[in-house]
Amino acid sequence: MDVSREIEGKQSHDPLFGNWGMSRRSGRCEPVHGPIIVGAGPSGLAVAACLKERGVASVILERSDCIASLWQRKTYDRLRLHLPKQFCELPIMGFPLGSQTYPDKREFVEYLEAYARRFGIRPQFKEAVAAAEHDGALGLWRVRTVGPKEGEEREYVCQWLVVATGENAEAVVPEIEGMEGFGGPIRHTSMYGSGEEFRGKRVLVVGCGNSGMEVCLDLCNHNAMPSLVVRDTVHVLPRDVLGRSTFGLSMWLLKWLPMRLVDRLLLLAARVMLGDTARLGLKRPKLGPLELKCLNGKTPVLDVGTLAKIKSGDVKVYPGIRRLKRHTVEFVDGRIEKFDAIILATGYKSNVPTWLKEGSMFSKDDGFPRRAFPNGWKGERGLYAVGFTKRGILGASMDARRTAEDIERCRK
Numbered sequence: 312m313d314v315s316r317e318i319e320g321k322q323s324h325d326p327l328f329g330n331w332g333m334s335r336r337s338g339r340c341e342p343v344h345g346p347i348i349v350g351a352g353p354s355g356l357a358v359a360a361c362l363k364e365r366g367v368a369s370v371i372l373e374r375s376d377c378i379a380s381l382w383q384r385k386t387y388d389r390l391r392l393h394l395p396k397q398f399c400e401l402p403i404m405g406f407p408l409g410s411q412t413y414p415d416k417r418e419f420v421e422y423l424e425a426y427a428r429r430f431g432i433r434p435q436f437k438e439a440v441a442a443a444e445h446d447g448a449l450g451l452w453r454v455r456t457v458g459p460k461e462g463e464e465r466e467y468v469c470q471w472l473v474v475a476t477g478e479n480a481e482a483v484v485p486e487i488e489g490m491e492g493f494g495g496p497i498r499h500t501s502m503y504g505s506g507e508e509f510r511g512k513r514v515l516v517v518g519c520g521n522s523g524m525e526v527c528l529d530l531c532n533h534n535a536m537p538s539l540v541v542r543d544t545v546h547v548l549p550r551d552v553l554g555r556s557t558f559g560l561s562m563w564l565l566k567w568l569p570m571r572l573v574d575r576l577l578l579l580a581a582r583v584m585l586g587d588t589a590r591l592g593l594k595r596p597k598l599g600p601l602e603l604k605c606l607n608g609k610t611p612v613l614d615v616g617t618l619a620k621i622k623s624g625d626v627k628v629y630p631g632i633r634r635l636k637r638h639t640v641e642f643v644d645g646r647i648e649k650f651d652a653i654i655l656a657t658g659y660k661s662n663v664p665t666w667l668k669e670g671s672m673f674s675k676d677d678g679f680p681r682r683a684f685p686n687g688w689k690g691e692r693g694l695y696a697v698g699f700t701k702r703g704i705l706g707a708s709m710d711a712r713r714t715a716e717d718i719e720r721c722r723k
């Protein structure tokens with residue numbers, strides 16, 4: 312279909328067309344011939360590259376001023392990939408020879424920048440998608456963006472819309488009684504760089520996922536005094552077993568053995584290598600780590616040294632928080648302790664329901680596709696989701712390949 316001819320025809324006959332949002336240049340819709348991709352993170356780059364390989368040009372709209380803004384702007388300095396590089400590669404182009412098994416943040420961003428260069432991907436930065444809706448009369452998606460300056464609005468129309476805004480689009484900040492009155496900084500991990508500024512301070516880290524555990528270690532390394540709030544059960548596994556990554560080993564074992572048996576083997580290895588984590592205040596869930604990941608997407612913690620700090624008493628473990636006072640925190644078990652700062656390692660959420668006006672593909676509750684992996688990537692009327700699989704970059708790469716294939720097929 313020639314989108315621009317269709318739109319021009321529509322505009323010339325319909326004086327109301329274009330009122331839904333105005334392009335800042337022309338006051339009319341800007342037609343996009345290929346797909347619009349929302350988000351220039353790894354998922355958006357992956358799908359743009361797969362499309363390019365198939366001869367399909369796309370437009371990427373990105374709210375930030377750089378690619379992979381989560382990695383460049385919202386992650387702590389010491390971050391490395393949690394999984395080995397072969398499980399974090401985007402389609403078509405792998406990491407350069409000689410990169411580390413667990414690339415650090417700088418290496419990963421360099422890889423993504425090289426990836427974008429290779430496929431000639433140039434996102435339109437500082438354009439946040441504020442609304443996207445399918446226009447039934449036109450049979451196209453209308454996408455409205457806002458820029459950083461007042462009144463900087465644009466509207467595009469396209470046949471295919473790829474949602475690649477990620478599972479981590481917005482920080483989750485819980486409401487805790489007494490938060491406003493707390494005397495020190497309260498900061499989400501997306502705003503935490505390093506433990507340097509907390510040297511000599513008592514810091515409470517809330518949340519015991521990979522980020523919370525790693526921030527505790529970072530604080531220890533900067534001579535702060537961290538404590539960790541562990542409210543729920545959690546699986547902590549060694550990052551590597553017998554010189555192989557635990558993740559890689561699990562994937563290999565799953566080829567031959569049922570998941571429950573692999574879970575048992577993982578827990579046995581964890582017991583031998585890490586000891587009984589429940590004695591440290593980190594009780595394990597009833598389901599095994601892989602089964603839990605499959606059923607509700609909860610990722611096990613891959614230990615990079617925090618457990619040893621908990622064992623040595625450098626990191627103290629507390630249960631849930633009851634309330635905050637000016638300089639103290641009261642826990643649900645009645646203990647009251649002094650703290651200078653609080654870091655919220657409380658995770659992220661999707662922002663899709665705030666801008667995508669669509670009811671069938673994405674759940675309004677959590678902003679994830681309603682259909683479970685591996686079927687969540689395709690919606691109706693040219694709508695796609697890339698990177699909502701709870702399987703990291705590996706899952707995003709699978710979505711990207713399928714989406715590009717499907718769009719190419721539709722075009723033909």
Ligand SMILES: Cc1cc2nc3c(=O)[nH]c(=O)nc-3n(C[C@H](O)[C@H](O)[C@H](O)COP(=O)(O)OP(=O)(O)OC[C@H]3O[C@@H](n4cnc5c(N)ncnc54)[C@H](O)[C@@H]3O)c2cc1C
Binds near residue numbers: 374438441698705
């Ligand atoms: C601390 C941390 C460590 C991680 N480690 C790993 C790991 O080792 N391996 C792994 O596979 N995964 C890891 N992940 C998961 C990781 O987030 C993803 O694998 C990867 O970043 C997902 O890419 P994405 O493009 O889907 O989302 P993102 O990287 O979040 O990119 C989405 C992009 O969309 C943009 N955007 C959002 N809303 C809008 C809008 N309305 N308009 C325009 N643009 C918008 C954002 O600015 C962002 O640039 C980690 C996550 C975190 C937080």
